[in-house]
Amino acid sequence: MRGRYADFDKLEVLTRITGTLVNVSPLRVGAGREAPLGSTVDTAPLRVVFADGKSVPYIPGSSLKGVLRSLAESIARARNMPVHSPWDPEAREEGDDGTYCVICGTFGSTRLASHVRVYDAYPEGFFAPTFVKTGVGINRDFSGAQPGILYTEEQVAPYVRWKFMMDIVNIRVFPQPADERGGLLRELLELLANGMVQVGARRTVGYGLIRLVEGRYDVYEPRDGRLAKVAEGEIRGGDL
Numbered sequence: 038m039r040g041r042y043a044d045f046d047k048l049e050v051l052t053r054i055t056g057t058l059v060n061v062s063p064l065r066v067g068a069g070r071e072a073p074l075g076s077t078v079d080t081a082p083l084r085v086v087f088a089d090g091k092s093v094p095y096i097p098g099s100s101l102k103g104v105l106r107s108l109a110e111s112i113a114r115a116r117n118m119p120v121h122s123p124w125d126p127e128a129r130e131e132g133d134d135g136t137y138c139v140i141c142g143t144f145g146s147t148r149l150a151s152h153v154r155v156y157d158a159y160p161e162g163f164f165a166p167t168f169v170k171t172g173v174g175i176n177r178d179f180s181g182a183q184p185g186i187l188y189t190e191e192q193v194a195p196y197v198r199w200k201f202m203m204d205i206v207n208i209r210v211f212p213q214p215a216d217e218r219g220g221l222l223r224e225l226l227e228l229l230a231n232g233m234v235q236v237g238a239r240r241t242v243g244y245g246l247i248r249l250v251e252g253r254y255d256v257y258e259p260r261d262g263r264l265a266k267v268a269e270g271e272i273r274g275g276d277l
């Protein structure tokens with residue numbers, strides 16, 4: 038079901054989600070694509086570098102938004118809602134009649150800005166210990182371990198706390214979702230609170246599992262030319 042989601046001319050409602058993400062398994066969000074298995078490159082988490090030369094890992098908002106979008110796509114697919122790749126030629130026509138699908142109407146497309154902004158997540162107190170793991174390279178052609186090819190991989194240790202912030206513009210999610218997009222975003226936040234979302238590398242072996250704790254929402258609406266808080270509350274995991 039498509040909707041008229043190009044509504045950025047007027048701010049009607051702003052929802053700010055805040056909380057703490059805890060990675061309950063090792064985590065590494067790297068730059069760009071993962072190095073292919075079997076290569077000898079070393080991999081390390083993305084880091085923000087301070088003026089004094091010290092650095093600390095962080096989770097880019099674009100990575101968090103990316104996993105939320107793909108999760109939303111799988112939920113939509115499971116419900117037999119049409120889902121398209123952003124590069125699908127047919128999808129380029131989306132918007133010609135002013136309507137967009139639920140996914141683009143939430144996370145944006147080449148023609149529509151995103152209604153969701155996820156900020157970079159930095160570790161609390163800028164403290165994120167890492168460990169280095171040495172692995173054996175796998176030869177893809179022969180699908181077996183190849184002795185002699187070793188790689189080292191730096192991971193953030195589990196149970197680091199990351200500051201989480203996300204803004205949602207003109208979609209009502211709390212206290213009650215007003216449309217499909219609000220319902221979907223609410224489900225995504227509940228999955229986060231249930232520790233069911235993964236980000237970064239090595240997800241197939243369970244790495245990068247994150248849980249939202251102390252999650253809360255604050256809803257603002259324009260009143261007499263300024264933003265006024267109209268609702269607030271906690272975000273808890275849903276019943277699974």
Ligand SMILES: [Zn+2]
Binds near residue numbers: 128137138139
């Ligand atoms: Zn779309």
